[in-house]
Amino acid sequence: MRPTGAAPSSQPLFQPAELFDMSLPISKMARMAMSTDDATRAALRSQIVTLTRQQELLGHTSATVTSTLLNGVQRHINKAISRLGLEDVLAFDIAGDVEGGLRVVWLLKQGSGEEWRAMGRFLRLAFIHRLTPANTARPLQLSADSLPTATALHQLPIALAIYKAFGDLLTHGGTSLALQQADNGAYRIGTFTFRVVAYGDLPGGHRCANGYRGTDPAIRWGFFLYPSFSACLLHTLLYRWAHEEGVNVRKVLRADIGRRDPRYGRLMIEGITEDQGIAVDFRFDWGDLNANPTDYRHVIVSGFRPNEAVAAFLWVESGRIAMWTAERSAADRSHPLVQRFPESVGAVRRVLRAFGVERDVIERGMVLL
DSSP: OOOOOOOOOSSOSOOGGGGGOOTTTHHHHHHHHTOSOHHHHHHHHHHHHHHHHHHHHTTOOHHHHHHHHHHHHHHHHHHHHHHTTOTTTEEEEOTTOHHHHHHHHHHHTSSSSHHHHHHHHHHHHHHHTTOSOTTOOSSEEEEGGGSOOHHHHHHSOHHHHHHHHHGGGOEETTEEOOEEEOGGGOEEETTEEEEEEOGGGSOTTOGGGTTOOTTSOEEEETTEEESSHHHHHHHHHHHTSTTOTTOOOEEEEEEEOOTTOHHHHHHHHSOOOTTTOEEEEEEEOTTOTTSOOEEEEEEEEESSSTTOOOOEEEEEETTEEEEEEOOOOSSOTTSOHHHHSHHHHHHHHHHHHHTTOHIIIIITSEEOO
């Protein structure tokens, strides 16, 4: 990502009559607030001071000016949060910090929007799996000063920058899940260390090269390779962070479909629509991009949408399909699975039906619990 260059400071951001119409200068102010150039940020502060003095001459108090600026910035933030569908999981309190609020505005406008929506899906699952502080109510409240520095934000891919803004509020087993810089250009979250895999490092025709996005790049974690940082986060949540105290995630059903069954092949590689679930793909390649890998897929079927309180997913690998859920059983084992885990089974059916394996898994699969 290229640093924001110095903005021209010869023309003022505001005219005196613009005090109660902040729609025009906010975007420009946000770019200036996020500049890596000290002079540009100083110019922004100077123009805010100039505006305050102008308005005082017109009879307004400095408190009124500051309040108007803050309200304008907060409206921009709230509008962006609403547009991205994140009202249920994220809120920013700029608490008198105009410049900090402008940095929030800038970050919310970065990327295609999918990076923010992906982090929203992750956060909904994080709440269900109790990675947020005890008794934390939704939405997660962030302060403007929780953002990384302008320099750090410009150096990070957008998905990592977004996670860095809230990661220090998450824990697992008492360990912070903040994003931290590790040695030799690597990053660390909790106890695992990973690296960003650049597009140019992928061999021609590599599966992770298809649809590669620099804003949410491929990730290397040991022998595992992920097509995106958001996929890495979701897999890590299910694989490493799902068993926080009070969260009972269990494998309740398994079915052997067979690798050669074309329905299994489709489930393994075809796109999954969001009404069905989220496909989380990754591969085990021994750390060698040119190796013959083993591919895996999770399909998260519930817990990532607004207002969902039950998390469930499918693990698809080596011709087998397994159903995992954190839903509490509504009946004992003598009852059918659909009566014991109605929400999970209903969500699983939607995706299995689309690939023609609903009966093979739900009716003929092996109940494990």
